[in-house]
Amino acid sequence: MTHSSAFDFLHGVSGKVVDEIRALDWTRTSLGAPQTWPAALRCQLVTMLACPVPMYLVWGPELVSFYNDAYRPILGYRAATAMGTPFRILWGSIWDEIAPLVDKALAGEVLQVTDMRLDLAREGRPEESYWTFSYSPVFDDAGTITGMICVTGETTARVLAERQRREADERLDLALNSGARIGLWDWNVLSDSVRSDRRFAVMYGVDPAAAEAGMPIAQFFRGIHPDDLASVQQSIAVAMSGAGDGATKGHFTAEYRLVQPDGREHWVSAHGRCIFDDSGRCVRFPGVSFDITDRVRVEQQWRESEARARLNGERVQLALEAGAIIGTWFWDLPTNRFTLDEPFARHLGIDPALGHEGLDVVEVAERVHPDDRPGLAEAVQEAIARGGAYTHQYRVRRYDGRYHWVDAIGRVDHAPDGTPLQFPGVLIDVGVRRALEAERDTAIAELRALTDQLEQRVADRTAELMRAEEALRQSQKMEAVGQLTGGLAHDFNNLLAGISGSLELMALRLAQGRVSDVDRYMDAAQGATRRAAALTHRLLAFSRRQTLAPRPTDASMLVAGMADLIRRTVGPAITLETEAGEDLWTILVDAPQLENALLNLCINARDAMPDGGRITIEMVNRRLDEANARFADIPRGEYLVLCVTDTGTGMTPDVIEKAFDPFFTTKPLGQGTGLGLSMIYGFAQQSGGQVRIESTPGKGTTVHLYLPRHHGPVEQDQAGPVAPLDAAAGSGETVLVVDDESTVRLMIADVLRDMGYRVIEAADSAAGLAILRSKRRIDLLVTDVGLPGGMNGRQLAEAGRELRHELNVMFITGYAENAVLNSGHLSPGMQLLTKPFTVDALVTGIQAAMGAGARRYDPHA
Numbered sequence: 094m095t096h097s098s099a100f101d102f103l104h105g106v107s108g109k110v111v112d113e114i115r116a117l118d119w120t121r122t123s124l125g126a127p128q129t130w131p132a133a134l135r136c137q138l139v140t141m142l143a144c145p146v147p148m149y150l151v152w153g154p155e156l157v158s159f160y161n162d163a164y165r166p167i168l169g170y171r172a173a174t175a176m177g178t179p180f181r182i183l184w185g186s187i188w189d190e191i192a193p194l195v196d197k198a199l200a201g202e203v204l205q206v207t208d209m210r211l212d213l214a215r216e217g218r219p220e221e222s223y224w225t226f227s228y229s230p231v232f233d234d235a236g237t238i239t240g241m242i243c244v245t246g247e248t249t250a251r252v253l254a255e256r257q258r259r260e261a262d263e264r265l266d267l268a269l270n271s272g273a274r275i276g277l278w279d280w281n282v283l284s285d286s287v288r289s290d291r292r293f294a295v296m297y298g299v300d301p302a303a304a305e306a307g308m309p310i311a312q313f314f315r316g317i318h319p320d321d322l323a324s325v326q327q328s329i330a331v332a333m334s335g336a337g338d339g340a341t342k343g344h345f346t347a348e349y350r351l352v353q354p355d356g357r358e359h360w361v362s363a364h365g366r367c368i369f370d371d372s373g374r375c376v377r378f379p380g381v382s383f384d385i386t387d388r389v390r391v392e393q394q395w396r397e398s399e400a401r402a403r404l405n406g407e408r409v410q411l412a413l414e415a416g417a418i419i420g421t422w423f424w425d426l427p428t429n430r431f432t433l434d435e436p437f438a439r440h441l442g443i444d445p446a447l448g449h450e451g452l453d454v455v456e457v458a459e460r461v462h463p464d465d466r467p468g469l470a471e472a473v474q475e476a477i478a479r480g481g482a483y484t485h486q487y488r489v490r491r492y493d494g495r496y497h498w499v500d501a502i503g504r505v506d507h508a509p510d511g512t513p514l515q516f517p518g519v520l521i522d523v524g525v526r527r528a529l530e531a532e533r534d535t536a537i538a539e540l541r542a543l544t545d546q547l548e549q550r551v552a553d554r555t556a557e558l559m560r561a562e563e564a565l566r567q568s569q570k571m572e573a574v575g576q577l578t579g580g581l582a583h584d585f586n587n588l589l590a591g592i593s594g595s596l597e598l599m600a601l602r603l604a605q606g607r608v609s610d611v612d613r614y615m616d617a618a619q620g621a622t623r624r625a626a627a628l629t630h631r632l633l634a635f636s637r638r639q640t641l642a643p644r645p646t647d648a649s650m651l652v653a654g655m656a657d658l659i660r661r662t663v664g665p666a667i668t669l670e671t672e673a674g675e676d677l678w679t680i681l682v683d684a685p686q687l688e689n690a691l692l693n694l695c696i697n698a699r700d701a702m703p704d705g706g707r708i709t710i711e712m713v714n715r716r717l718d719e720a721n722a723r724f725a726d727i728p729r730g731e732y733l734v735l736c737v738t739d740t741g742t743g744m745t746p747d748v749i750e751k752a753f754d755p756f757f758t759t760k761p762l763g764q765g766t767g768l769g770l771s772m773i774y775g776f777a778q779q780s781g782g783q784v785r786i787e788s789t790p791g792k793g794t795t796v797h798l799y800l801p802r803h804h805g806p807v808e809q810d811q812a813g814p815v816a817p818l819d820a821a822a823g824s825g826e827t828v829l830v831v832d833d834e835s836t837v838r839l840m841i842a843d844v845l846r847d848m849g850y851r852v853i854e855a856a857d858s859a860a861g862l863a864i865l866r867s868k869r870r871i872d873l874l875v876t877d878v879g880l881p882g883g884m885n886g887r888q889l890a891e892a893g894r895e896l897r898h899e900l901n902v903m904f905i906t907g908y909a910e911n912a913v914l915n916s917g918h919l920s921p922g923m924q925l926l927t928k929p930f931t932v933d934a935l936v937t938g939i940q941a942a943m944g945a946g947a948r949r950y951d952p953h954a
Contacts, residue, residue, distance in 0.1 A: 099127040102135040106142045108162040113176045114138075122177045123155045131234045137242060150231070152240035156180035156195075166418060167247065169215025170482070170504050173517065187211045198228035198241040208248050216502045217482015223252040254399055257537070274384035275554070278313075278365075282333070282375050285309050293382060296361060298354050318358065321349035325363075332367050333375040343367030345380065360389040391543060398536045419499065424454065424516035426477065426505075431457060437520055442492035462488035462496050477516065480507040486523060498524045592618045592625075622929065643681045643780070645808045648712050648733055648800075649673040655688055659695045659708075666705035669695075674713045678733050681803035682780050690773045694737040694796050697770070701741030701794065711736040714802075727783040731802040738795040744788040752786060773798070826943075827851040827869065831861035831876040831889065832905065837928075841875060841905075844935055857882030858889045865893040871900065873942055878906035890923070903942045905930075 100115050120126050124134075134152055141148045142161050149160035158180050160168070168175045171183060180195070181188055190211060194204055208223045215222075226245035233239040276293025280286070286307035289297075294304035297316035317325055325347050332345035345365040350358045365380025420437025424430070433441075433448030441460050443452075461469055465487035476483035483503045488496040503518020596618060599611050652671055660669050691710070698708045715734050722729035744752065753774040770784075773796075777784040781801045788794040828850045832838040835856070842852045853869070855861040859882035865871060874893055878886040890902045903924040926938045 097127075102139060103142070106139060108142065110160060110162050110165055110176070111142060114159070117177050119177065122157055123153055124157050124177075133231070133233050133239075137231050141242065146244055147246060148242065148244050150240065150242045151180040152231070156240060158183050164245070167213070167215065167245070169213070170217055170502060170517075170519070171215070184213075186214050194228055195241065198230050199238055201230050201238060202228075203230070204228040208252050214482075216484045217504055218484065221253075222247060222249045224248060254533075258395060258399060276382045278380055278382070280310055280378040280380075281307070282378055287313060289313075296351060296359070296382060296384065298351070316351050318350035318352055325349050329378075332365065333378070335367070335369065335373060335375070343369065343375065345378075348385065359384055360386045387543075387547065391540065395536075395540065398533075419520040419522050421519045422503075422517065424518075425451075426513040426516055429454065433457075440491060440520075441489060460490045462490070464488075476503075476505050477513045480505045480511075480513070483516075483518065486527075497522065498527050592622060625929070642683050644684060645679050645803050645805050646682050646684045646687070647677070647807045648680055648687075648735060649677050650807075651684060651687060652691065652710055652712065652735075655691060659692065662692065663695055663699040663708065667699055667702060668707045670707065670709045672709065672711040676714070677712055678714050678731065678802040679805060679807055680733050680800045681805075682800055683776075686776050687800075690776055690798065691735070691737070693770075693773060694798075698737060698739035698741060698794070701739055701743075706740040706793075709736075709738040711738065715799075725783055725785055725797075725799060727799055732782065732799045733802060735798040735800065736795055737798075738793060740793045743790040743792055743794055744786065745790055749786050749788060753784075826872045827853060828873045828875060828939075829853045829855065829861060829864055829871050831855045831858065831874070831880065831886070833857055833877065833879075833881055837877070837905070840932075841935065844932060845875075845939070848936070848939065858884035858886075861889055862892055865889075865896055865900075871897060873901045873903065873939070875903045875905065875939075875942075878904055901942045901944075903938055 097115070103111055103114070124130060137150055137152075138159055141150050141159065144161060145163055147161070147164040147167060149158060149164050151158055156179055158175060158178050160175065165172050165175075175183055181192075184191065190209075194206065197204055205227045207225045209225070210221065210223050212219050213222055214220060224245055225248050226243055228241050228243055230238045231240045231242050274292060274296070276290060276296050278287055278289040278293050281288075284307075287304070287310050288307045289304045291301040291305070294301040297313045299308065299312055299316070303312075314322060314326070328345055328347045332343050335343055337344065343366055345363070345367070348360065348362045351361055352358055361382045362385045363380060363382045365378055367375040368377040368379070370376050419440045420434045422434075422437060423432050425432075430451040431454040432451045433443065433445075435445040435448065437443075438445045438448030441457070443456075458466060458469070469485060469487050472483070472485040481504065483505060484500065486498060486500045489499050491497050500521040500523040501518055502521065503516055505516050506514050508514050599615060599618075602608065602611055652673070656669065656671060663669065695708055695710075713734050713736070714731070716731050717725060717727070717729050719729055752770050754771065774784050777798055777800070782799040784799070785797045786794065787797070826849075828845050830838055830841050830845070830852060831854075832841070833856055838854055838856070842854055845852045850873075853864055853871075855864055858880040861874075861876065861880075861882075862884065865874070871893075874890060876886040876889055880886055880889065884892070886904055886906070890900075890904070893900050893902070899922075901922055901924075903926060905926050905928060907928045924938050924942045926934060930938075
């Protein structure tokens, strides 16, 4: 084959693209005849054509396109018309993305772009592809920029593989960080004692029993792989130094290997956090370790699979560059003449001469796998009817009789009236690519199966941990109930023994006629009864169901009034100091209960200072924001804080945790009931506040009593007129007594009769309501709160007042039910008496209920 001398500068280079350059009529382009091309263009063109890396060159005002053999497969269906086409027309589908880069290159910049997404539509349809390329300006013979040259390479396979790996890593990390094997530790830094659960101990190869009791951290370091130990210790040191800020301060994260006793290695991921004291020193270091051996193994497998995929991708690229394109076809649709080039014909075992002359398309279709023929026929007919790009994969029988996967890519051109004219295309060998895809799908399926197994193991382990936590909570609840009931039984047995013994001795002495000893036994029984009442009072305070009479109170006046009593109680060896802030807020509390709580705190402080010391009572106003309120475990708002501080022995954290438990005490046997702090806790809770303890062993303790602010003036004590006990009462005054306890009802009725009243008794609310509905005279209703018969005492009283508007009422209760107290206050004309009560308290309540017309109590009348 002879060539024009105009292309002598191409001597020494060859290939399909060189043939296209020689065959093109360049006079129809803006570059003109080749013999007129500048030397710079000829030099650049020869250099590019000889390079095995995909490259293209654009030259002149229209940026006329040149490319080499390595770049030609990237053009896809455009390859047939690409040579000599202006660059903007050739890549019009992506011009908006690359135009700014082209402008910079033509301005003299050298650009390097990595993994840029471009939709080249090489097969005539949108596609996701990624490219790494560089743009460099090229100069003409005068040194003026007249074009640019591009070196490029497709990175689609690598980018997609990395994306899939990242997604898989995220799923794996989420599943594995939940922990198939999880171990917990808590390091007391000050005492260098690490306590852990059994799983953590087994991971690190230490004795579980010793790990539960606590052991130095160096014992756990022995299980860390020698190559990893230094980095782990460095990470711990950085966390303990307080590096970082906000949520990351003091956090520790590390992944390292553990050497098992049998020599096997396990990977763990450890996460912890330093807890700092006020001086910024790390005092505790709790954390958790996850066994991530399976995850590391999967990651290694994935890296190996990725390496294989990368290698296979490189092989595919080499195959394309080496001629993986099998051949081309041209189908003239009006004449149904189907021509093939020589490589296509030889690949299918067809005589190249027939392929050149043209043959019926049915003869080619016979070489398609029978299972793929219906799909191929449908895709071809659809492309002919629609026009435009076409692509389809199917199997064909090669010259050796074996079937092989191919990818047919073409384009159907229509006449202006829509008549199909021609159908050119190219056939690509995709056997290697499909094998690679199958291998990738297999790896992903295996990875997905492993992930599902890990997620199931995590779910099972989480359910097991939740069941264990529920069992622990139930055990702790039963332990608290056992402690409470045991303490109650012990104290009440002691009190009942005193009462029962005194009553038996009273009966014996009366039978013997020795009445002189009766008073002594009576005093003993009454003393035991008073102690029992005090015990139930403390229990009700702890349960927040004691009867309170809250009033607006000045805390500073209350403390000042108690100072002398406290000094006498704690003794001369202890100094008492009081500090009150300015303009202290008013609080709404039961003042006697607050006095009792303050006295209890000072007695506890005294007992903590056997050799003397100092008690400081401080009162301050404090507004709690969200963070401080959360720390104090109360709603945000305004509180008066009463603080009692001593310089005594202090309390350990374990003692503080149990300080409010009923019957818990650190005092010697017989010197305390263990209900003092629990009563104060119940009183604070019932008053809408809270109590908190701060203590340091050997330095002292501060108890903070938070009481909510009351917006209103202090209520002053007012002495009302007292009716003379011997004042005349009207005749026929009647009292209705309703109580389901017969002994209580009997005692109340006898006292009322001794006072001169008529008494009507009822055992339940139904009987009491029937009497109130009758026409009998009723001047006073004395009723228990908790009644059988369908109504409680408050409801019975309200029903009685509907019938008798002036009816006086006195409630008797063992605790303050919501049915009785309305936000802490009784309605006018109502009195409240708390069980157990003395006869004097009962008489005083009746006299208050009846007012000026009350009778004198004279049991001997």
